[in-house]
Amino acid sequence: MADHRKLEPGKLVIASHNQGKVREIRALLAPFGIEPVSAGELDLPEPEETGTTFAENALLKARASAEGANCVALADDSGLCVAALDGAPGVYTADWAEADSYEGGPGRDWYMAMGKVEGKLSELGPNTDRSAYFTCTLALAWPDGHSELFEGRIQGNLVWPPRGTLGFGYDPVFQPIGFEQTFAELDPQQKHDMSHRADAFEKLVKACFD
Ligand SMILES: O=P(O)(O)OP(=O)(O)OP(=O)(O)OC[C@H]1O[C@@H](n2cnc3c(O)ncnc32)[C@H](O)[C@@H]1O
Numbered sequence: 395m396a397d398h399r400k401l402e403p404g405k406l407v408i409a410s411h412n413q414g415k416v417r418e419i420r421a422l423l424a425p426f427g428i429e430p431v432s433a434g435e436l437d438l439p440e441p442e443e444t445g446t447t448f449a450e451n452a453l454l455k456a457r458a459s460a461e462g463a464n465c466v467a468l469a470d471d472s473g474l475c476v477a478a479l480d481g482a483p484g485v486y487t488a489d490w491a492e493a494d495s496y497e498g499g500p501g502r503d504w505y506m507a508m509g510k511v512e513g514k515l516s517e518l519g520p521n522t523d524r525s526a527y528f529t530c531t532l533a534l535a536w537p538d539g540h541s542e543l544f545e546g547r548i549q550g551n552l553v554w555p556p557r558g559t560l561g562f563g564y565d566p567v568f569q570p571i572g573f574e575q576t577f578a579e580l581d582p583q584q585k586h587d588m589s590h591r592a593d594a595f596e597k598l599v600k601a602c603f604d
C-alpha cells in the first residue's frame with residue numbers, strides 16, 4: 395500500500411452537516427490533538443452527493459471542504475446495507491429519509507425511512523433474513539489534492555419496532571451482533587468502541603497518527 399500522509403496536530407474540518415456524525419467524529423478525534431471545526435460552523439456549502447459509491451461521495455465531500463476552508467478535511471459517507479434488499483438503501487441511505495417536514499420545507503424523517511426499510515422487508519415474508527450492516531468510508535483530503543480513504547463495517551440485525559433514543563439516523567432499528575440492545579439503546583461510548591465509524595477510524599489512526 396502507498397505511504398500514508400501523517401496528520402499534524404491543528405485544525406481539521408469535519409466535512410459533514412449531520413450533527414449526529416459530527417458529535418461522534420469529535421469524540422473519536424478527541425485524543426489526537428486535533429482542533430475539529432465542522433463544515434456547518436464554517437458555513438461551507440453542502441455539496442450534492444452525485445457519486446454512486448461511498449468512496450466517491452466521501453471524497454467529494456472532503457475535497458469540497460478542504461478547498462473551501464483551505465485546510466485538511468475529513469468526510470464520512472456511510473449507510474445501511476440490508477442483505478435481503480440486495481444491499482439497499484446503501485449509498486442512498488440518507489435519500490430514503492428525504493421528506494417534506496411539517497414546516498413545509500425539505501427535511502429528513504428517520505422514522506419514515508426506518509419504516510420504509512421495514513415495509514420492504516415485510517413484503518418479503520415473515521421468515522426473511524433480517525441481517526444488515528452499517529458501512530462507513532472516511533475520506534481525508536488535503537488542500538493540495540492529496541487524499542486517503544478508510545473503510546469500516548459492523549454487522550447486525552434489524553429489529554422492529556424501533557427502540558432507544560440515543561445515537562441518530564437508523565440506530566433505533568440496528569442491533570449489532572452479540573448485543574441485545576440497539577445502537578440507540580447502547581451507551582454512546584459502547585457504540586464508539588465497535589461501530590462502522592470506529593472501525594474505519596481505527597484504520598485511519600493506524601495510518602495517519604501512529
Ligand atoms: O453527508 P453528511 O453531511 O455527512 O451527512 P448525511 O446524513 O447526509 O450522511 P450520508 O450522506 O453519509 O448518509 C448516510 C446516512 O446513513 C445513516 N447512518 C450512517 N451512520 C449511521 C449511524 O452510525 N447510525 C445510524 N444511522 C447512520 C444516517 O442516516 C446518514 O444520514
Ligand SMILES: [Mg+2]
Binds near residue numbers: 443488
Ligand atoms: Mg450526505
